[in-house]
Amino acid sequence: MLFIALVLFWRLHVPNPSLFMTKPITAPRPNRTLSPGGVLVWRIVQALVWLIGMSIFICLIFYPKVGLIALWNVLIPVAPALLVVEGGLWRNVCPLAIINLFPRHLNLSKKKIMSASLQAKLQLVAIIALFIIVPLRHLIFNTNGEATAILLFTATVVSVSMGFVYDWKSGWCNSLCPVHPVEKLYGGNTLFSMPNAHCDQCINCSVPCPDSTPNLHPSSSKKTVYNHFSGLLTIGGLPGFIWGYFQVPDQSGAINYQNLFTDFEMPVLGLCITLGLYLLLKRLVNKKSERALINCFAAAGVSCYYWFRIPALLGFSKFSNDVVLLNLKNTVPQWSIFIITVLTTLFFFWWLVFRKRNHKSWVIRPEFAKEAKHNKVLKVSLQQGS
Numbered sequence: 001m002l003f004i005a006l007v008l009f010w011r012l013h014v015p016n017p018s019l020f021m022t023k024p025i026t027a028p029r030p031n032r033t034l035s036p037g038g039v040l041v042w043r044i045v046q047a048l049v050w051l052i053g054m055s056i057f058i059c060l061i062f063y064p065k066v067g068l069i070a071l072w073n074v075l076i077p078v079a080p081a082l083l084v085v086e087g088g089l090w091r092n093v094c095p096l097a098i099i100n101l102f103p104r105h106l107n108l109s110k111k112k113i114m115s116a117s118l119q120a121k122l123q124l125v126a127i128i129a130l131f132i133i134v135p136l137r138h139l140i141f142n143t144n145g146e147a148t149a150i151l152l153f154t155a156t157v158v159s160v161s162m163g164f165v166y167d168w169k170s171g172w173c174n175s176l177c178p179v180h181p182v183e184k185l186y187g188g189n190t191l192f193s194m195p196n197a198h199c200d201q202c203i204n205c206s207v208p209c210p211d212s213t214p215n216l217h218p219s220s221s222k223k224t225v226y227n228h229f230s231g232l233l234t235i236g237g238l239p240g241f242i243w244g245y246f247q248v249p250d251q252s253g254a255i256n257y258q259n260l261f262t263d264f265e266m267p268v269l270g271l272c273i274t275l276g277l278y279l280l281l282k283r284l285v286n287k288k289s290e291r292a293l294i295n296c297f298a299a300a301g302v303s304c305y306y307w308f309r310i311p312a313l314l315g316f317s318k319f320s321n322d323v324v325l326l327n328l329k330n331t332v333p334q335w336s337i338f339i340i341t342v343l344t345t346l347f348f349f350w351w352l353v354f355r356k357r358n359h360k361s362w363v364i365r366p367e368f369a370k371e372a373k374h375n376k377v378l379k380v381s382l383q384q385g386s
């Protein structure tokens with residue numbers, strides 16, 4: 001908290017207008033459709049990543065120890081840094097997105113356009129789902145391969161069902177996916193825009209499109225009260241929630257009220273504290289500086305994650321039952337791990353707060369579909385420049 005306060009003070013009192021200026025999002029951006037060769041390369045990469053995901057799923061059932069380590073201690077720890085640096089890559093290869101968009105690629109989807117209001121409601125459901133699922137990791141998912149497999153299977157069934165009904169990413173990736181709020185919080189200053197390896201033509205399924213809008217953040221859309229709440233919960237709540245999650249050890253006991261309370265107590269407390277702090281600071285800073293405030297909370301969230309996760313993976317956790325990926329406890333001194341966590345924190349604050357925003361979207365919007373050029377949704381979108 002002290003670090004956030006110091007960074008905020010610095011950012012708000014050291015004038016550097018270029019860092020606060022918001023370039024109009026109507027600025028011309030390249031529209032590009034992948035060549036057949038490009039499509040083939042991306043399909044191969046997607047197939048490989050999907051196979052990795054499928055292998056983890058099978059391991060969760062038949063070799064739970066391996067599956068749990070691969071999912072929670074390898075794949076998930078890499079994800080936040082990837083979302084910060086190159087969110088477009090994750091958007092192109094996420095195994096769940098591949099499954100969700102399978103009906104659309106095979107032309108089996110009803111291709112319905114989801115209303116902005118339903119998307120906003122589902123986005124709120126997504127962040128609440130995240131706040132429920134993550135603490136349950138301590139109680140069950142971190143240690144029970146079958147339960148984790150059921151969780152992934154349920155998400156897969158929901159996402160593919162939505163893919164059969166709604167067009168492109170509106171049914172899952174841009175609405176109901178519980179990782180999407182985190183993508184929007186961390187992915188505000190991506191390295192470069194990748195080609196869109198899913199949508200071959202844009203039909204404006206989501207406005208604003210999170211993939212194609214440069215420097216998006218969770219409060220970019222304020223159309224409905226649901227957008228407003230999900231934005232506040234994501235930006236303000238996530239850093240404290242992450243801190244709270246790491247204050248609780250994995251439970252080996254039964255699923256009962258006492259264990260549930262222990263699991264949720266600290267994450268919810270942390271969520272409330274940073275949400276309150278965010279609401280307070282939001283009132284204090286002027287509109288121009290609001291983006292800097294959001295960036296500070298994004299950097300605090302991802303830094304907090306690695307602050308606790310790196311030592312735990314390397315054998316320096318304060319909880320004896322944490323899974324260790326590479327035990328360095330008797331090899332390197334504790335201060336060297338501390339230096340690594342300080343460096344990762346400095347890196348994320350530099351990347352998200354101090355580094356100049358480069359006005360890059362996660363992926364490049366493909367050409368608009370002909371019919372989309374005449375529909376009402378597109379008109380709204382063009383007015384907003386998304």
Ligand code: SF4
Binds near residue numbers: 169210365
């Ligand atoms: S590029 Fe167009 S079709 Fe694809 S997700 Fe964005 S708005 Fe939807």
